[in-house]
Amino acid sequence: MIFSKKLITWYLQNKRSMPWRETNNPYPIWLSEIILQQTKVAQGLPYYMSFIEAFPTVFDLAKASEEEVLKLWQGLGYYSRARNLHVTAKHVADNLNGVFPVTYKDLLLLKGVGDYTASAIASICYKEAVPVVDGNVYRVLSRYFNIETPINSAIGVKQFKALAIQLMDHDDPADYNQAIMEFGALQCRPKKPDCFICPLCDSCEALKKGNVERLPVKLKKIKVKKRYFNYLIFYTKNHQTIISQRIGNGIWQGLYEFPLIESDTINKDTIVDHPVFKQVVENDEYEIVPYYSEPVVHKLSHQHLYTRFYVIKIDGLIKTNETQKKINTKDIRKYPVPILLSNFIDVFFK
């Protein structure tokens, strides 16, 4: 039996049951694909369920505010996915009568839909013979054919894509694409794949050569940057505090946070002299207390954030600028915030 048929046979016997596998409607398929980018099924599934419940159709999602979408997305990470999801929902609802594009080429034009996602939707919903090449596919192909080309090099991307086109079942692209991904997720796992019960073990080149654990090859490891965050949690007698929305190009774009002083070092002695503090507090009627004795370390893929939380009790008034919002502390959970701050809020505003 040929490669694709073996995979499909394995898939039909071993596939997990998932809500988005019950339909060919592009809306839930698209939604699930965006949520599952760089995200495991176990982590993304509860988010998928709440999105489908809150926004059963693309029109419901289009009608929502960006803040509502970000709030539902809170904790899932890579927040540009949520913003692009919303942009595309509005585009499909307003300009396309709620009808998603039906070809790989046209799907690619949607914000947040790249080569992988366009291929997934086109093949699953419309049976277009375009191969998905995700992390699972790179792993399965590099092992089965013992290919050592780095999967994140330009040449590697072309090589694996060409191989994927050649291998795919052109008569059943929907099952084939899901089969090879499911196979990579469950059988040909990154660590400790169970090669002894693998349906492809007789013809797997990496297994023959003892290379399974070394493949796929990936170039460079990322360097982690250290940053030092000092959050100011103002707290007045009538339970007001200040938050502001992150803008620009950095992390957590669109999410809210407390007034932030970032420093180059672990240093913590200049808070009350800093312009951000002085802009809010004009007199000496305050008490400032670090909430933890040690910084909270929050680890992102490319950054480690050493974070201090300063609780500042104010007797008088607090002043906000244009970028800040004065809110009642009981409303704090209405705003989308990073997990780092969500954790603090759960402890401090309990």
Place this chain on the structure above:
DNA sequence: AACCCGGGGTG
């Protein structure tokens, strides 16, 4: 081509 973007799970 290089860099940026989260949070959680695994060994």
Place this chain on the structure above:
DNA sequence: CACCCAGGGTT
């Protein structure tokens, strides 16, 4: 601690 995850966008 290193690595990975149903990747995509920007420069």
